[in-house]
Amino acid sequence: MKILVADKISSIGVDFLKQQEGFEVVEAYGTFKEDYSKFLELAKGAAAIIVRSDSKVNREVFEAAAPTLKAVGRAGVGVDNIDAEAATDYGVVVMNTPGGNTIATAELTFTHMLCGARPVAQAAQSMREGRWDRKIYGGSELFKKTLGVCGMGRIGAEVAKRAKAFGMTVLAYDPYLSATKAEAMGVKQVELDKLFRESDYITVHMPLTDATRGMINKDAISTMKDGVRLFNCARGGIIDEDALLEGLESGKVAAAGLDVYTSEPPAEDHPFRSQKNLNLTPHLGASTEEAQESVGLEIAESVTSVLRGGGIRNAINMPSLDEATLKTVGPYLELCSALGSLVHQLALEKVSKVKITYSGKVVDLDANSLTRGILKGFLKDVSSNVNFVNALVIMERLGLPVDVLKSSEETDYVELIKVEAECVNGEKVSAEGTLIGKGNTPRIVAINGREVEVEPHGCMLVIANSDELGIVGKIGNIIGKDGVNIAAMSLSRNEVGGIALNIACLDSEPSAQAIAEIKAIEAIKQAKIVHL
């Protein structure tokens, strides 16, 4: 399997990949920047692509790498360089490594704050130039000042912790922060306008979204204290760059520090570069040895796990299936896929909606993963590229609503999963299943409401016939004559002389001729081969 490492990650991560049997690691750092068509060429045939923030993994990359591409790993937090929608369309899981570079980025932010309080960089430069300017480079203290933190996630919280150690009051704005958490962190949760009005220092730590782009703009800056200091080590554009320049030039903003830019790198003659109270770093937040080792190894492990069919950690376009969840959900996935596939194959008309009911013990499991498993099976014959990642979007795109119910009604089983499909003509088909025994073996226990007991794999002949003497013998005869062995058979009927359901599990598929002969028997209402 080809693993394309498109941006430089720690050698620990690369070595880990190289040690994996069957992995061919292609290191092609920065190809994207040099020549996108070369990057696309390299992406062809890759099972995984690993990037940092440089390489742009656009839709074209997914197009080029389909159908081999299974995972894109981002050694870092922000995934704005990866087209997650395209990834989902192509059934590719996108994973990042939240947490691995939190401290590194929090420390860089704090460095920027300290350098915004004391002009260390400017003074150091003056010394390099042979000067001794003790009067120009005075500063102020962080002690007793108010820091406004926008985005109180991992990095924001670490910055807040450090600010408190410096004797600062911390105001926090984060719509997703609970009051209990804010209290536990010793920060004061406020609305954005209050944070703007009352802070001496403001730092942003959120993703760049429609809500955060330009959050600190000209209007916002006008409401801030004179001499406010602003910092952005999150994503370029959260602080509007023109507004920042204007604020620095007018003196409204006393100092600022940026690690990220709307366009990276900013132009060589960008006016930022000549602003004296502005400290710039070239997107170095995560650039510590510790952070790089951590995220490099973590992404290498995550990608390996996905390619080996193991747990899925920190996926951003599907629920993560960590080892613990996989252990509980894993045994059900085969059953789920079989139920979905069976229902799809049994439906004689176009399906218009799907209903899934979980009963008993199974209601406590991660229904999202189980549902994806069912839909993956349901869509198996609809789309060649369906998987856990894109099963839900494909259903949505097909306009097929999926109702998921967790039922508290008692059933004959400790746990039961029922999949029903309603066809455009109003007809319904259904299949129910459970796990049995110590080995958690999947069993289909009902089809169209009729009790059966079938192991869901291989080729099955599903027959509905009027309950008459000798039908099973006739079917057996035709199949035997055709050279096909019946491995197991499950029979059920609604009433004596009513409609019987026969499920024959076969060692191979009977010929079309044999199926035609079975269908020609007068009592046979329906005969259908399904493959699970």
Ligand SMILES: NC(=O)c1ccc[n+]([C@@H]2O[C@H](COP(=O)([O-])OP(=O)(O)OC[C@H]3O[C@@H](n4cnc5c(N)ncnc54)[C@H](O)[C@@H]3O)[C@@H](O)[C@H]2O)c1
């Ligand atoms: N400079 C670097 O090298 C570097 C390194 C790591 C992370 N980052 C960036 O830093 C940012 C924060 O990373 P993190 O690991 O703390 O992420 P996180 O997900 O832990 O935290 C983000 C926080 O932003 C909050 N948020 C979301 N929308 C918001 C809004 N409209 N207003 C206010 N808050 C909002 C979320 O609730 C969350 O608490 C990300 O943009 C990430 O890409 C940059």
Ligand SMILES: O=C(O)CC[C@@H](O)C(=O)O
């Ligand atoms: O890879 C990097 O150096 C940048 C990482 C950073 O922007 C992130 O979002 O994790």
